[in-house]
Amino acid sequence: MADAPYKLILLRHGESEWNEKNLFTGWVDVNLTAKGEKEAVRGGELMKDAGLLPDIVHTSVQKRAIRTAQLALEAADRLWIPVERSWRLNERHYGALQGKDKAQTLAEFGEEQFMEWRRSYDVPPPELADGSEFSQSDDPRYATIPSELRPKTECLKDVVVRMLPYWYDSVVPDLLTGRTVLIAAHGNSLRALVKHLDGISDAEISGLNIPTGIPLAYELDADFRPVKKGGTYLDPEAAKASIEAVKNQGKKK
Numbered sequence: 701m702a703d704a705p706y707k708l709i710l711l712r713h714g715e716s717e718w719n720e721k722n723l724f725t726g727w728v729d730v731n732l733t734a735k736g737e738k739e740a741v742r743g744g745e746l747m748k749d750a751g752l753l754p755d756i757v758h759t760s761v762q763k764r765a766i767r768t769a770q771l772a773l774e775a776a777d778r779l780w781i782p783v784e785r786s787w788r789l790n791e792r793h794y795g796a797l798q799g800k801d802k803a804q805t806l807a808e809f810g811e812e813q814f815m816e817w818r819r820s821y822d823v824p825p826p827e828l829a830d831g832s833e834f835s836q837s838d839d840p841r842y843a844t845i846p847s848e849l850r851p852k853t854e855c856l857k858d859v860v861v862r863m864l865p866y867w868y869d870s871v872v873p874d875l876l877t878g879r880t881v882l883i884a885a886h887g888n889s890l891r892a893l894v895k896h897l898d899g900i901s902d903a904e905i906s907g908l909n910i911p912t913g914i915p916l917a918y919e920l921d922a923d924f925r926p927v928k929k930g931g932t933y934l935d936p937e938a939a940k941a942s943i944e945a946v947k948n949q950g951k952k953k
């Protein structure tokens with residue numbers, strides 16, 4: 701068998717309406733902006749140009765990831781491939797921060813608390829009350845999740861715990877059949893997966909940010925470990941600029 705038998709592509713959704721407004725989003729189901737749609741199309745074109753064509757796509761159940769996958773696959777002429785969706789690929793539930801302005805939160809609570817909530821591995825924000833306008837407690841798409849698994853807030857560690865069963869039970873079996881797998885998901889659910897794949901420590905993961913709309917390609921060895929740590933962005937220059945922008949969110953007014 702080849703040294704790198706498996707091909708995986710990770711794609712964070714394009715800019716969302718709340719990315720543009722600089723609001724904590726989490727499980728709130730916001731749409732893409734026009735810029736986000738363009739990023740998604742470009743993501744598909746990058747895959748096509750690289751000859752890296754997915755055979756199956758996995759997405760979260762949130763429309764910004766679903767639509768990004770759709771637009772990218774259309775651009776790559778792969779709309780016809782099978783699709784699977786799971787809440788386990790959702791963005792991190794941002795608890796009581798959902799719907800809050802990042803710049804205001806930074807000003808109100810200070811840099812240390814802001815960054816602890818945003819990027820610490822194991823400190824979740826306060827829980828979101830069920831009746832909140834930003835709660836998904838009555839959302840029918842989550843009705844089949846047992847209540848003890850339904851988050852009211854999550855830190856990245858919680859995301860790793862709920863995402864990994866999906867990786868092992870749904871994605872790895874597709875890779876094993878030799879299919880090129882596309883995962884269209886979110887900043888923090890992809891940070892959780894990259895942490896696992898690249899073996900990044902709890903401390904170091906705080907410095908890792910995922911750009912919007914730029915495919916990140918991994919070749920995985922027989923143990924499903926990256927041949928090249930960190931994978932390869934299909935547009936490394938654009939990825940660099942977008943990573944900087946994600947990092948500095950909250951600082952802009």
Ligand SMILES: O=C(O)[C@@H](CO)OP(=O)(O)O
Pocket residue numbers: 719723724725726727791792794818887888946949
């Ligand atoms: O608001 C969110 O849900 C996420 C992703 O947009 O933000 P952050 O990068 O601050 O974790």
